[in-house]
Amino acid sequence: xxxxxxxxxxxxxxxxxxxxxxxxxxxxxxxxxxxxxxxxxxxxxxxxxxxxxxxxxxxxxxxxxxxxxxxxxxxxxxxxxxxxxxxxxxxxxxxxxxxxxxxxxxxxxxxxxxxxxxxxxxxxxxxxxxxxxxxxxxxxxxxxxxxxxxxxxxxxxxxxxxxxxxxxxxxxxxxxxxxxxxxxxxxxxxxxxxxxxxxxxxxxxxxxxxxxxxxxxxxxxxxxxxxxxxxxxxxxxxxxxxxxxxxxxxxxxxxxxxxxxxxxxxxxxxxxxxxxxxxxxxxxxxxxxxxxxxxxxxxxxxxxxxxxx
Numbered sequence: 180x181x182x183x184x185x186x187x188x189x190x191x192x193x194x195x196x197x198x199x200x201x202x203x204x205x206x207x208x209x210x211x212x213x214x215x216x217x218x219x220x221x222x223x224x225x226x227x228x229x230x231x232x233x234x235x236x237x238x239x240x241x242x243x244x245x246x247x248x249x250x251x252x253x254x255x256x257x258x259x260x261x262x263x264x265x266x267x268x269x270x271x272x273x274x275x276x277x278x279x280x281x282x283x284x285x286x287x288x289x290x291x292x293x294x295x296x297x298x299x300x301x302x303x304x305x306x307x308x309x310x311x312x313x314x315x316x317x318x319x320x321x322x323x324x325x326x327x328x329x330x331x332x333x334x335x336x337x338x339x340x341x342x343x344x345x346x347x348x349x350x351x352x353x354x355x356x357x358x359x360x361x362x363x364x365x366x367x368x369x370x371x372x373x374x375x376x377x378x379x380x381x382x383x384x385x386x387x388x389x390x391x392x393x394x395x396x397x398x399x400x401x402x403x404x405x406x407x408x409x410x411x412x413x414x415x416x417x418x419x420x421x422x423x424x425x426x427x428x429x430x431x432x433x434x435x436x437x438x439x440x441x442x443x444x445x446x447x448x449x450x451x452x453x454x455x456x457x458x459x460x461x462x463x464x465x466x467x468x469x470x471x472x473x474x475x476x477x478x479x480x481x482x483x484x485x486x487x488x
Contacts, residue, residue, distance in 0.1 A: 382413030
């Protein structure tokens, strides 16, 4: 992951159009690159500013014509890519071989030894086929988490989870398998109670990067406002020092559909109101937000924010 790739895909990131692995790679890069971090913050601020403006309806004729042109371009690109896989310049290749006898000899030697090695491996595979390696139970694919029970007196956690058959894992809240199962439960969309239980336990270790990323994910995407509120409380100690937490809280303030979540996010952002992205968002909210409380609180925070030279 480099700066050029990050800047080209930053719009896809803020609109959640990147694949999970690309999103994770970008976040890791931005943590270590101040320039890309500033680029992301500027894009987020611009997105927040534009989101309050009225959206103009696209004329049907223009939309239909654009779709047709896009489809034609995609078909031409696919055809070009398909033929290029089989294109091979034999004349150029023979010319290079004629001018490079040493290269020809090297290719012949490589082919000879490659064929000999392949034959040896085929014969050896028939003589002694290795026994299949069985994955450890802890590495089995987790289908779902069924229940979470915590013993407050011993700090032991019991989690019932499904692979091919229901299984139960027990251990401390810091046990790697318990942590993994809690992270799975935090993204389990079937049962909001399970997500609340997992957030409760994960909130005890928000200093762990993996846990913090799971909390940010829950804040952005969980459909239950109770889960999002609990996640805000778990992240409140990191709003000042972690720009990714701050940006996620700022997104909640700007776009969350629940008034309680937005008001809680406003409280968390109060101490960092001098941050450029937060200040720009507050200016937009103070003028255009539909909530009277959000407008007045934004105006109050802006009035108490020292001017930057």
